[in-house]
Structures are given as structure tokens and as C-alpha cells.
Amino acid sequence: MAFTLPALPYAYDALEPIIDAATMEIHHSRHHKAYVDNLNKALEGNEAADASIESLMANISKHSPAVRNNGGGHYNHSMFWQILMPSGKSEGPSAQLAEAINNTFGSLDALKEKIAAAGATRFGSGWAWLCVDANKALCVCSTPNQDNPLMDIAECPGTPILGIDVWEHAYYLKYQNKRPDYLTAIWNVINWEQVSKNYASAL
Numbered sequence: 001m002a003f004t005l006p007a008l009p010y011a012y013d014a015l016e017p018i019i020d021a022a023t024m025e026i027h028h029s030r031h032h033k034a035y036v037d038n039l040n041k042a043l044e045g046n047e048a049a050d051a052s053i054e055s056l057m058a059n060i061s062k063h064s065p066a067v068r069n070n071g072g073g074h075y076n077h078s079m080f081w082q083i084l085m086p087s088g089k090s091e092g093p094s095a096q097l098a099e100a101i102n103n104t105f106g107s108l109d110a111l112k113e114k115i116a117a118a119g120a121t122r123f124g125s126g127w128a129w130l131c132v133d134a135n136k137a138l139c140v141c142s143t144p145n146q147d148n149p150l151m152d153i154a155e156c157p158g159t160p161i162l163g164i165d166v167w168e169h170a171y172y173l174k175y176q177n178k179r180p181d182y183l184t185a186i187w188n189v190i191n192w193e194q195v196s197k198n199y200a201s202a203l
């Protein structure tokens with residue numbers, strides 16, 4: 001069973017003006033598609049070719065760099081599209097998630113600053129994450145390239161409930177070198193209902 005590119009749950013221009021339509025179209029139809037195509041190619045004839053993406057991530061140390069990079073790319077982007085939505089449409093975290101955020105970080109604003117700092121200080125390309133760790137606690141971290149906290153080689157293992165792409169291809173057309181501006185603006189288009197669902201499933 002080959003992996004397929006999931007459809008976006010909204011139009012390419014739905015996240016304007018925070019994320020422009022050209023960035024979304026290139027990001028989804030070219031970057032994500034290339035990860036899917038290259039993952040399928042890398043798994044041809046592999047005994048793990050029928051494994052789920054989560055199972056591939058959990059055993060990534062047994063796989064080639066091509067499976068790690070493209071499998072990570074497929075998992076990460078599939079989550080990224082889901083945790084975004086048009087500006088002003090989200091009502092914020094569920095009561096359950098809000099309580100955990102307040103207990104762990106002090107406030108939602110403090111959490112946003114922590115994730116933005118994790119993304120801004122990631123040298124080169126990578127992701128900033130909000131995860132549930134093995135003790136069911138919330139934690140923030142970042143990973144390089146297309147790695148993620150589900151991978152068995154992750155320095156910060158956990159179940160991601162929100163991931164923010166800090167590769168230049170995610171923001172360069174609109175924000176150029178100003179990654180921190182992108183990391184401030186993106187909170188306007190976060191789908192907290194989906195993040196809250198991800199949190200409930202991770203517990």
C-alpha cells in the first residue's frame with residue numbers, strides 16, 4: 001500500500017494573509033508530494049512497505065536516511081495541515097488542554113513564546129513541537145530536518161500534538177529571513193480544536 005498525498009482540509013488561500021496562497025500551494029503540491037513520492041520509492045521491495053507511518057517512525061533507526069527524511073516529511077506535513085485553519089475561526093484549546101497548558105507553562109501566551117523560541121533557535125531547517133511525553137506531561141522541543149518526536153532516535157521522545165514547520169519553504173515568500181515574525185503570526189491560524197483532539201488521543 002503506497003502512501004498518498006492527503007488533500008488539504010481548506011483552500012490554498014484559506015490562511016491568507018498569515019500564510020499566503022503561493023506558499024501553501026508550493027508547500028503542499030510540491031514539497032509534501034515529493035516526500036510522499038520519495039518515501040514510496042525508498043520503501044519499494046522493503047519488508048516494512050506495508051507498515052503504518054507511525055510504525056515506521058517508531059522503528060526509524062532500522063531504516064535508510066531516505067525513509068527517515070521522507071517518512072518524517074510525510075508524517076510532519078500531514079499533521080501540519082490538520083492543525084492549521086483560517087484566522088479567527090478557532091475558539092482556542094479545550095478546557096482539558098487549557099488546564100494542562102496553564103499547569104505546565106503558566107499561560108497560553110507563555111506556551112506560545114516557548115514554542116516560538118524553540119523554532120527560532122533551531123539552526124537550519126526543522127520543526128518546533130508541543131508533545132505529550134511518556135509521563136503524559138506536555139513538553140516543548142524542536143527537531144532537525146524532517147525528524148520528529150515519534151522517531152526512536154529522537155532526543156525529545158513524545159507524541160506530537162502540534163508541530164510547526166520552520167523550514168524556509170514554509171514562510172520565505174512572505175516573511176523572508178524573519179522567521180520570528182512567522183512564528184508570531186502563525187498563532188492566528190492554529191486549529192486548537194484539532195490540537196485538543198490530538199491531546200485527548202495522546203493521553
Ligand code: MN
Pocket residue numbers: 027031077165167169170
Ligand atoms: Mn515543510
